[in-house]
Amino acid sequence: MTKDYNKITKPVQRKLRLKKLHVEPSKFQPRSIELDHGHVADLVRVLATGKALDPLHVRSVGDGSFTVLDGHHSFAAYREAKWRGAVPALVYSCTVAEGQQIAARENSKARLQMKDEEKRDWAWRLTVEQAELSRTQVSQLCNVSPATVSRMRRVLKRLNDNEIDTPKSWKAAQIAVEGKAQGEWSEEQQEEWRQAAYAKLKQNIARDIVQYSEHDPELVLEVVQEIMGNSRFATGAEHLGFHEGEINDFTGEFTPANQPDDGDDEF
Incomplete structure (x- = not known):
């Protein structure tokens, strides 16, 4: 074995x-x-x-x-x-x-x-940290294709040759070696990436979020806060305006304080 x-x-x-x-x-x-x-x-x-x-x-x-x-x-x-x-x-x-x-x-x-992205990230980690492993060994251990491991080795060599710090994730490594750090993207590229990331994240967590939020929404927020960390959680809440606002007594709808009035106050 x-x-x-x-x-x-x-x-x-x-x-x-x-x-x-x-x-x-x-x-x-x-x-x-x-x-x-x-x-x-x-x-x-x-x-x-x-x-x-x-x-x-x-x-x-x-x-x-x-x-x-x-x-x-x-x-x-x-x-x-x-x-x-x-x-x-x-x-x-x-x-x-x-x-x-x-x-x-x-x-x-x-x-x-285990998600494919997680398998590739672990294969990337072994490629970086355990150079003595063969391509076949990494492929078998992480259940990724040998071709993917070969590409990882090429990317790692380019990073080392150009004295670029080694990213922790495989996706970040590809971005780094292509000279496309996110800060250098155009607004269109940024938005395209954000929409794709939004859709992927929603698909991954939607079922559990809906299931638990029906019974205990506070539990969901506590888990999200623990995963994100207090600082990122607070920044996200502030970005969405949920640090301050009002709850409609009739509908239960929350209106962030920074959301402009749409002028539709019909009852």
């Missing part, structure tokens, strides 16, 4: 206490958003039946603790459910780099579907 990936040793199946486990999402979580809270809630319902989840993939740190490589949603569900027993785990004795390869391989499998 592991001989193609730098001879990573096979895992040992064990049962571990939750207090022995911790996460390092910046190292071992390929997804752009760390947790899908809807998926966590589904797993909590499974745990309520008394049945444990599929084994976590973890890395032995050496001090008696373990880092989660794959299974972040399951780990969050165990904690939310206040699971009292030990949890099944596949324990690897591996380096951080090998742990990242395992995380990429396991996350690319179709359980909670």
Whole structure:
């Protein structure tokens, strides 16, 4: 199972206490958003039946603790459910780099579907940080085409040759190497990008936003605020005018303070 990936040793199946486990999402979580809270809630319902989840993939740190490589949603569900027993785990004795390869391989499998953009970003990260991996290895680990990995290698070489700082995402790397930093785009290009990004983001989050906002809109805003960070959240709210305004007592419609009066005050 592991001989193609730098001879990573096979895992040992064990049962571990939750207090022995911790996460390092910046190292071992390929997804752009760390947790899908809807998926966590589904797993909590499974745990309520008394049945444990599929084994976590973890890395032995050496001090008696373990880092989660794959299974972040399951780990969050165990904690939310206040699971009292030990949890099944596949324990690897591996380096951080090998742990990242395992995380990429396991996350690319179709359980909670990893988006294509997230797969490419993780392939880009391995291309940048683990030059010893072959094109085929990166392709297999991240479930992207070998041709994509070859292009990544060419882009990385051009960035290095021109002494350009290496971006964290694959899309940003392509923009950087083409000399099209967003600040250099025309207004038309900016608007085209913004419309495409708006449509893509809406498609990705609309279902969950609608589902949860019907029952608990405050919860949705709290999640968005946590993901964005306080500063960006406040800036966005101010941009839309929602830092100040009025709510119509009859319709419930919110009117931002900076929205001009359209002169339609018919009742």
